[in-house]
Amino acid sequence: MPTVAVQNLTLLTDFYELTMGNGYFLNGFYKKQSYFDVFYRSVPDNGGFAIACGLTDIIEYVKNLHFTEADIEFLRGKGIFDEKFLKYLRKFKFTGDIYAVPEGTPVFPYEPIITVKAPAAEAQLMETFILLCVNHQSCIATKANRIVRAAGGRPVMEFGSRRAQGVSGAVIGARAAYIGGCVATACTLTDELYGVPAAGTMAHSWVQMFDTEYEAFKFYAETYPNNAVLLVDTYNTLKSGVPNAIRVFKEYLATGKKFGNFGIRLDSGDLAYLTKKARAMLDEAGLTDAKIVVSNSLDEYLIRDLLQQGAKIDSFGVGERLITSKSSPVFGGVYKLVAVEKEDGTIVPKIKISENTAKITNPGFKKVYRFYDKKTGKAIADEICMRDEMVSEALPHTIFDPEATWKQRTLTDFRIRELQVPIFKKGKLVYKQPGLKELQEYCAREVAGLWDEVKRFENPHKYNVDLSKKLWTLKHDMLAQSGKKEI
Amino acid sequence: MPTVAVQNLTLLTDFYELTMGNGYFLNGFYKKQSYFDVFYRSVPDNGGFAIACGLTDIIEYVKNLHFTEADIEFLRGKGIFDEKFLKYLRKFKFTGDIYAVPEGTPVFPYEPIITVKAPAAEAQLMETFILLCVNHQSCIATKANRIVRAAGGRPVMEFGSRRAQGVSGAVIGARAAYIGGCVATACTLTDELYGVPAAGTMAHSWVQMFDTEYEAFKFYAETYPNNAVLLVDTYNTLKSGVPNAIRVFKEYLATGKKFGNFGIRLDSGDLAYLTKKARAMLDEAGLTDAKIVVSNSLDEYLIRDLLQQGAKIDSFGVGERLITSKSSPVFGGVYKLVAVEKEDGTIVPKIKISENTAKITNPGFKKVYRFYDKKTGKAIADEICMRDEMVSEALPHTIFDPEATWKQRTLTDFRIRELQVPIFKKGKLVYKQPGLKELQEYCAREVAGLWDEVKRFENPHKYNVDLSKKLWTLKHDMLAQSGKKEI
Missing domain, CATH: 3.20.140.10 (nicotinate phosphoribosyltransferase)
Known part of the structure; x- marks a missing residue:
């Protein structure tokens, strides 16, 4: 090991x-x-x-x-x-x-x-x-603690393995981030070795692998109803991603089944604007329980700004700027x-x-x-x-x-x-x-x-x-x- | 391993x-x-x-x-x-x-x-x-290559293990730095595993361990005549370090013995000013063969500036700014x-x-x-x-x-x-x-x-x-x- x-x-x-x-x-x-x-x-x-x-x-x-x-x-x-x-x-x-x-x-x-x-x-x-x-x-640990404090109680997940400086940068870095206050990591090995909960659902490649975004979402939601977090920005967040996610959520719930955790993840674009729009669309569809996760080059400064601008965010996935402490x-x-x-x-x-x-x-x-x-x-x-x-x-x-x-x-x-x-x-x-x-x-x-x-x-x-x-x-x-x- | x-x-x-x-x-x-x-x-x-x-x-x-x-x-x-x-x-x-x-x-x-x-x-x-x-x-490797190019043919040694992001950051990072053009590393394990030559002579603690700087230098030079590079900035570079190094070099050479590589290392202060002064002192003492090595938060920008200002430097030890690619x-x-x-x-x-x-x-x-x-x-x-x-x-x-x-x-x-x-x-x-x-x-x-x-x-x-x-x-x-x- x-x-x-x-x-x-x-x-x-x-x-x-x-x-x-x-x-x-x-x-x-x-x-x-x-x-x-x-x-x-x-x-x-x-x-x-x-x-x-x-x-x-x-x-x-x-x-x-x-x-x-x-x-x-x-x-x-x-x-x-x-x-x-x-x-x-x-x-x-x-x-x-x-x-x-x-x-x-x-x-x-x-x-x-x-x-x-x-x-x-x-x-x-x-x-x-x-x-x-x-x-x-x-x-x-210091960087993670800053980011966690910026998030003001919203969970922060460490998502940076792919940009870490080497194997221990990823594996041990995720452990340090947990001590600093992150709730989970993308790094499966850190879970196996240290018990830091591993988290994550899908990449853009999942969506691309299917003929349509709708099919990709539908199959994922049915396979993982306890954590159906759908990545909505592969093609067009507001015109395609969010509507397809809503359709899948509603169809699934209409069968009488329930989700555990469910929601959407945004990984590009203006996260303040998009999360407010997405939140309104989800709420209007009656999906007030659906969570919004964001990622994409986040750090304590951007998180603070997003929240200050009223972005509708339930949790954060933070990658390269945490796992390398990029600014320092x-x-x-x-x-x-x-x-x-x-x-x-x-x-x-x-x-x-x-x-x-x-x-x-x-x-x-x-x-x-x-x-x-x-x-x-x-x-x-x-x-x-x-x-x-x-x-x-x-x-x-x-x-x-x-x-x-x-x-x-x-x-x-x-x-x-x-x-x-x-x-x-x-x-x-x-x-x-x-x-x-x-x-x-x-x-x-x-x-x-x-x-x-x-x-x-x-x-x-x-x-x-x-x-x-x-x-x-x-x-x-x-x-x-x-x-x-x-x- | x-x-x-x-x-x-x-x-x-x-x-x-x-x-x-x-x-x-x-x-x-x-x-x-x-x-x-x-x-x-x-x-x-x-x-x-x-x-x-x-x-x-x-x-x-x-x-x-x-x-x-x-x-x-x-x-x-x-x-x-x-x-x-x-x-x-x-x-x-x-x-x-x-x-x-x-x-x-x-x-x-x-x-x-x-x-x-x-x-x-x-x-x-x-x-x-x-x-x-x-x-x-x-x-x-990219950062190392930039630094090596800035050094314009002068050897660059990778000295950053202690500031690396984890074990592989140090060990594998030193290997990448070598591919990028560094000639050596401080990391002994990278030498053992990959054959990147390990280099280094003494820290400030060596000098502090002895009653006087002169004794510390003398014992080191006698023990390692093939690589007698003395760290001259523990107390006062120009008033104590360089004069003590010169005394040790001259006394050793006066016995008729020869050094392999020998010289001084500066790890603090204004390296342009100090290397010019130190070079003049060494030359005046007839020690024109003595090399000057510098370290201390170097990167391609500082190296370029030092050389442009006529600093008298034979080789560079580059640490944290290389092994973490600090600026990027x-x-x-x-x-x-x-x-x-x-x-x-x-x-x-x-x-x-x-x-x-x-x-x-x-x-x-x-x-x-x-x-x-x-x-x-x-x-x-x-x-x-x-x-x-x-x-x-x-x-x-x-x-x-x-x-x-x-x-x-x-x-x-x-x-x-x-x-x-x-x-x-x-x-x-x-x-x-x-x-x-x-x-x-x-x-x-x-x-x-x-x-x-x-x-x-x-x-x-x-x-x-x-x-x-x-x-x-x-x-x-x-x-x-x-x-x-x-x-």
Whole structure:
């Protein structure tokens, strides 16, 4: 089965992870406990937040991490890896700790989504695959969530397999879209593998295959009375498609039989105009129960506009613009070294300095608290702090903006939650994966807990993600020192 | 191994292909020989042409096409498929013909890239996967080719795995990028599976792992003297990175040892300014052989600008904007029914009419000729014609614009080539796959055979893709008739 679960994807790693791994092995660094954070810097589509996704595949990857003899032979052929390193790879497995936010969690820039603590050679090797999963799947879950919010409660189906970027783009993308809030997918394999309901009825070719559109509709409706959704735009939507659909529906109902779900799908033309006309025609024929589904290059912007113009739409099929996140196809998650342990166990924070302030990393072994207002239940702010810091719900807590430090705010009457949970401990999986439906519901609940201002598609209000005083001080001390230090 | 070759991806199909398949089975259409064309309508990034890619995975998919008992059980659970149909699926395999243009062929809008002739139930089921492969891989090969052309002979390495849309986005995307002209990839698995050379040296984390940048560089250069490319922007490119690299290079060379490939990589900042400064510093130190590699959100536009500004760059590492084709991430290939056979073997052309003229399909079983000028060797025009038409190199041939039919041109002294070649005949593979290097060379040769005017990144000259008189007449007769026909 084409899931990462059963495959050896150990070599799905940038080649430099291996040259570095070999180097760490040769100078002894490979055993050095290292801390890497995964975080992202800017929200896709200039939105207010992203939906974290990809953890499930990362778990399967980590569990399966190993080099086969063929892999090792392949690496040997490169002529640059030390034999002792290749021997070490034979027994290579993950022995570290991983902390991560659950899939479906709304996350904000600079927060550690995943933290890996492991010997350097292990942690380094995993960079590529971890980022690939987080970047791809968060990208799609985030886009799906935007589209689902635009649809305002109307079901959104993911219809993009044929335009996806590869097999996993389609199969795993559809799973991510479901976590983000889609109700179904066209991808049958995603149903078989993950239980995301597969949906769909007919293509234009079905209609063309028959001598007349009427016959095509009639046979379909009789074969599938529980989901008789007829595609009405093969020849002419209003002159032929809708009238033929109405004729078929009425003739079928006249026999005394009933449909389950039934209706029409429009896949071209001006969907605002056509759905209003089609709705009127269906209603006039007494088919007020007939549903109208639309598709054709939809996204959150077009859906919002269509609904704002009074289009009569019951559900949406969204393809290429969802499954590739067309308007924002890259989720820029990064994997940065934030600390290393000395042999005595002392954690030495590390920082990556950049002339671009936004690219300076937050050093140290950290965690994230989300603060919720006890009265409204809404999320108020997140705070990134050192792993050993504790915040108590019983005491007022002052947060401040890490850039405009004079902007302070004291929170009271809040509930807090640590966003990251332990996934692996010393190489052992300690996390119980929630079911997919549970993840979808969790995502919906957490997004509902954000203020509308944060959820605007354009120019959303910036949610507060603050640094604890301890972290802020550490970072600024390190920056000040770096100016003096010889590197 | 995570290649589509060894997997059962039969259910990677839109659910409606199965509902239609069941319908065709029930009314007997499933045996009807049907002809489907794959073509695309507009060139990504408004370019002049696309590079066809994806055929290899399609071949593997077709060879492996079958339903397992688990698949059938899964479908039975849906409660809508006829038992006889499910029984038919047990023995389901591909029995038809496939014609396709080889991977690496420059292709233009509306040309059939792939033509499937098969019983309706088979041809219908394959739609999703065929489109997925063609759309994803042509998208990436086309983008890679643009980027490689912008680099003007300087090597381009594909560095995007971590930002790819899923496992196959990374692994297969890197293969497509190689066909488009990239010389290497960061993705080690693509090297293991397909032989695309894997490349890469170090990340910022390598530098951070050491106490000083100098030590990090020194150890790397000594470990990998044949490819000592040092990443110089972890702290400060010109004040620290380049001077430390120079020191390491000079100290190493002073011992009398030699490097193979050596140099620096810049991954941030203004690459035009920094490479000029770095080049001057390296040259001044006598390191004129040291190469400069750059990366950081590059694409064809930025590469063109950097080179135009005199940036001193020897090679490029291109990541997210290549592996997702960020500026144009969807390749809009479609799969349209163009003909069905009657029981007596007569081919009945089919047309999909649309109010949008661009969406009207070319009916019938067709093929494509490419005309090359014998003197210059350049491609002059393509002609889409009926499968049974013959064009002779010995006779002048008149082509005309299918929209502006008065624009005619008589070609003489040309060489012709049929673009599609037979891939499957009656379910049997009859095509010998060229090696990957061969495909890359074929692509480069064919692109070299296009006029520069067609290769402009913006507003390229429109290459002539004409319809034969016979096809044009058929199409227009069908359109005229459709106005009268009751549908």
